[in-house]
Amino acid sequence: MTERKRSPWWPWVLFAWMALVIWAAFFYAPAAKGFKGESARIVFFHVPQAWVAVLAFCVNLIASLRYLRRRDLVDDARAAAAARLGLVFSVLATVTGSLFAKVMWGSFWNWDPREVSIAILLLVYAAYFALRESIPDDERRASLSSSYAVLAFVTMPFLVFVVPRIYWSLHPDTLINARGSIDMESRMFQVLMGALAGFTGLFSWLYTLDVRLARVGLKRRQSEES
Amino acid sequence: MPGPESLVWVAAVTVVIWIGVFFYCLALDRRVRRLEEGE
Numbered sequence: 684m685t686e687r688k689r690s691p692w693w694p695w696v697l698f699a700w701m702a703l704v705i706w707a708a709f710f711y712a713p714a715a716k717g718f719k720g721e722s723a724r725i726v727f728f729h730v731p732q733a734w735v736a737v738l739a740f741c742v743n744l745i746a747s748l749r750y751l752r753r754r755d756l757v758d759d760a761r762a763a764a765a766a767r768l769g770l771v772f773s774v775l776a777t778v779t780g781s782l783f784a785k786v787m788w789g790s791f792w793n794w795d796p797r798e799v800s801i802a803i804l805l806l807v808y809a810a811y812f813a814l815r816e817s818i819p820d821d822e823r824r825a826s827l828s829s830s831y832a833v834l835a836f837v838t839m840p841f842l843v844f845v846v847p848r849i850y851w852s853l854h855p856d857t858l859i860n861a862r863g864s865i866d867m868e869s870r871m872f873q874v875l876m877g878a879l880a881g882f883t884g885l886f887s888w889l890y891t892l893d894v895r896l897a898r899v900g901l902k903r904r905q906s907e908e909s
Numbered sequence: 910m911p912g913p914e915s916l917v918w919v920a921a922v923t924v925v926i927w928i929g930v931f932f933y934c935l936a937l938d939r940r941v942r943r944l945e946e947g948e
Contacts, residue, residue, distance in 0.1 A: 709916055
């Protein structure tokens with residue numbers, strides 16, 4: 684009889700860490716000045732979600748380039764997993780941003796450069812999945828979607844970092860502002876760093892799960908074919 | 910402007926969402942482990 688592997692302990696550390704981050708976000712960090720009520724507390728969720736989306740799109744690029752070099756379908760599965768999570772976290776960042784916009788500016792959507800650029804980015808990566816779904820052959824799908832992912836990534840820094848800085852925006856200063864400094868109260872900064880670490884951990888977990896699941900599927904298909 | 914009471918509510922909803930996400934991931938982790946063991 685084979686011994687079953689024990690579940691890892693680290694998800695429980697992540698569970699406790701994120702619970703602590705949530706507590707700290709609402710009850711440890713002070714209310715930010717210059718914002719309506721407690722609305723600025725959304726920064727502890729919105730910024731990490733946006734960070735994870737950028738991280739995921741970077742992982743998508745690396746995995747796509749690896750696929751184009753090695754032609755290993757596991758790399759394609761890695762690229763797809765990263766893009767999927769990037770899309771999910773982009774949607775979450777858009778939703779939390781809209782909630783903030785409603786409180787601060789009275790409307791969920793203001794056609795602000797930040798809002799428009801994230802909407803375009805969502806469409807760019809939604810097209811990646813439309814492309815994947817339209818090609819039944821594994822190798823061809825992987826090849827075309829990896830090439831598309833490289834092109835899609837070129838738009839990402841432009842849409843996330845350049846466009847919102849060129850045009851006047853309602854969006855509050857980014858963490859590292861235009862003057863190159865961080866103007867954030869120290870407790871808020873601590874909580875934000877904790878949230879960034881927690882969300883990065885959650886991304887790593889979800890990404891690993893997605894890739895493991897895809898790897899099992901690939902092995903099954905390969906054994907069925909042979 | 911939300912008062913301290915509504916802040917507790919928002920925190921509680923966030924915790925509930927986190928618990929849901931966490932246990933979903935944990936269940937998925939176990940399922941993937943079972944599939945890997947069945948290979």
